[in-house]
Amino acid sequence: MPPRCTPQQALSKIEAVHGNRYTLPFIEKEYVNSTSSLTCVCNKHGEWTATMNCLVYAKSGCPKCFKESIAGKLKLTPQQALDRIKALHGDKFEFPYINEEYTSCKSMLTGVCQIHGEFRISFGAITEKAQFGRKKYGCPKCWAVQAVSVRRNINFTNSKYF
Numbered sequence: 001m002p003p004r005c006t007p008q009q010a011l012s013k014i015e016a017v018h019g020n021r022y023t024l025p026f027i028e029k030e031y032v033n034s035t036s037s038l039t040c041v042c043n044k045h046g047e048w049t050a051t052m053n054c055l056v057y058a059k060s061g062c063p064k065c066f067k068e069s070i071a072g073k074l075k076l077t078p079q080q081a082l083d084r085i086k087a088l089h090g091d092k093f094e095f096p097y098i099n100e101e102y103t104s105c106k107s108m109l110t111g112v113c114q115i116h117g118e119f120r121i122s123f124g125a126i127t128e129k130a131q132f133g134r135k136k137y138g139c140p141k142c143w144a145v146q147a148v149s150v151r152r153n154i155n156f157t158n159s160k161y162f
């Protein structure tokens, strides 16, 4: 157990972790030890309660700020979205309208296959699922070709090991 401190010391420890993003208007009354429930006020989202342990030792803050920071990390710009597609598929497909079309991983994008022309696919489908190499992704016509070669590989593996 860390040594007990005064409400003022507790407050300065909280500020050392979180800066002045949060205020604790009732800490003088509420603070007894590191497990007391404290009323915290987020500049942006308002009140929630947390203990000194949560705020300082676990460094957790406003739960809504936390959610926003996760959402912010997941949200890509159209250019980042394109980079992620290119990282998986190389230059096989072009996405000429991605700047207008991309808003989230559920956005439907117009892809252009160098061989087969335009197709429609969601960003989620062309990136996440592609990593598992199992679901339909990319140009559906390329997929048809690939599915045949995957099946051949399976036959090859079977004949080698069984």
Ligand SMILES: [Zn+2]
Binding pocket: 042, 043, 044, 045, 046, 062, 063, 064, 065, 066
């Ligand atoms: Zn907040």
Ligand SMILES: [Zn+2]
Binding pocket: 113, 114, 115, 116, 117, 139, 140, 141, 142, 143
């Ligand atoms: Zn194709």
